[in-house]
Amino acid sequence: MNSAPRKPRVAVVFGxxxxxxxxxxxxxxxxxxxIDPEQYDVVPIGIATDGRWVLESGxxxxxxxxxxxxxxxxxxxRATIALAPEAASTGLVVTEPSEPPRTLxxxxxxxxxxxxxxxEDGTIQGMLEMAGVRYVGAGVxxxxxxxxxxxxxxxxxAAGLPLLPSVTVTAGEWKRDEAACRERADRLGYPQFVKPARGGSSFGISKVHDATELxxxxxxxxxxxxxxxxxTAAVDAREIECGVLQALDGTPETSLPAELRVGGDHEFYDFEAKYLPGQHTEIDIPADLPAEVTAQIRELSVRAFExxxxEGLARVDFFVLPGGRVVVNELNTMPGFTPTSMYPQMWAASGVDYPALVDRLIRLALARDTGLR
Known part of the structure; x- marks a missing residue:
């Protein structure tokens, strides 16, 4: 008797x-x-703040x-999850208290x-690469x-993309020689932005108006x-974002660019303006830009991606300075997918709705090799 083929099993890992x-x-x-439950068998897996992997609610x-x-x-x-070394490289084990492990x-x-x-920094990607597990998004x-x-x-x-001037300061450097760190920062001029080098969602970011605030x-x-x-702060600049998504043949495609305008009491696009309702953030998709600027942003997005x-997806953020000069702000390899996030909104306006976007990312991951690429 022929049985129906098994649906691809997708582990959604979060937290x-x-x-x-x-x-x-x-x-x-x-x-x-x-995610379409008719197409995929979905397993929600959470990582707690203490690093434990657990079977989560879907x-x-x-x-x-x-x-x-x-x-x-x-x-x-919840029940603890662990990679199963004795199983095929993608095996997962569920461990309940006082019960023998059950293979997921x-x-x-x-x-x-x-x-x-x-x-998002290559750590889980490295673990999955070692285990030979396919995954969505950029590599290590x-x-x-x-x-x-x-x-x-x-x-x-090094790739020739336009950027704003910046310097890096570590906590150790600041403690050892604050004056030297201040001198490097002063050369950038004011206002400027100070941010965690390896953070996101606007946590820890400050706008510095003069040296007394540094x-x-x-x-x-x-x-x-x-x-x-x-x-260096991009004074009076327009904030533009552009989504990159690979086609199933691997070709990077770009979405319509979007413009963010932060209102209310927000000086910049901080956590509240990004994620909480009623924060007076306005979004234009597509951004009202001259055709040549739009084309430049889409070209620079692909260049940054490459x-x-x-792999898979990225969101590239830009500033359009007074006079029309375009500079890259940053690139995000796993942009937010919340209902208010820019990445899915840009692709929806470009003809790829949310379910189709998620489906394409899963299909891209399923099709790629688990070795060197």
Whole structure:
């Protein structure tokens, strides 16, 4: 008797140890709601803030932000998950207290919806590569380079992409020779932005208007990362974002660019403006730009994607300075997938709706090799 073929099993991994734990949970809720259960067997796996892997709820409603102080989190008391070394490389084991392990079965692809360190930075990608597991998104090197804004700038500059001037300051350098660090920062001029070099979701970012504010800004950034990026502010610039998505043949395609306009009391696109409702952030898709500027942004997006060696997807952020000069701000290898996130909104406006976007990313991951590429 012929049995129906097994559906591909997709492990959606979210949460993690970084400060972006809650945003990862919200992203996962949106993706879990979009994956077609007729096409895929979905396994929601959470990583608690202490690093434990657990079988999580697949209920998207549990993974929503319901207020400034009501952020979702992985339930660390659930059944523990572990990679099974004795199984095929994709085997997972469920361990219940006082029960023998139960094999969850082979996982065909992992969708790592992790933001920030210990997830978006090449760490989980390296683990999956070692285990021979296919996964969505950029590989080890591209993930690591893109997570570290200082190294990302080095790579993009080497590829000839236009950037804003910046310097890197570590917590150790600041402690040993604050005067030298201040001198390097002063050369950039003011205003400037100070941010964790390996962070996201606008945590730890400060706008520094003059030298008297630098110390507090460094201290705030160091709360999230001992490596800090100090960057010239793009005064009166327009903030533009563009999505990159590979076609099934591997060709990188670009979305319509979008423009962000932050209103209310926000001086820049901070956490509240990004993720909380009612924050007066306006979005134009497509951005109202001259045709030649739009074409330049889409071209630079592909160049940045290829310079870093991305796979699957990326979001490239730009500033359009007064006078029309375009500079790259940063590149995100696992952009947010929340309902208010720019990446899915840009692709929806470009003709690829949310379920189709998620499906393409899974299909791309299923089709690629598990060895060197």
């Amino acid at each position: 993690g140890r970084s400060s972006e734990h809650a945003i990862s949970c919200v992203t996962a809720g949106s993706v879990l709601a979009a 209920d998207p409603e549990r993974l929503r932000i319901t207020g400034p102080d009501r952020l979702p989190a992985v339930d660390g008391d 079965g082979d996982v065909d692809v992992v969708f790592p919806l992790l933001h920030g360190p210990w997830g 090197l591209a993930s690591a380079v893109s997570m570290d804004k200082a190294y990302m700038k080095l790579v993009l500059a 110390e507090a800004a460094i201290a705030e950034a160091v709360r999230y990362d001992p490596k800090v990026l100090v960057e 310079a870093v060696g991305c």
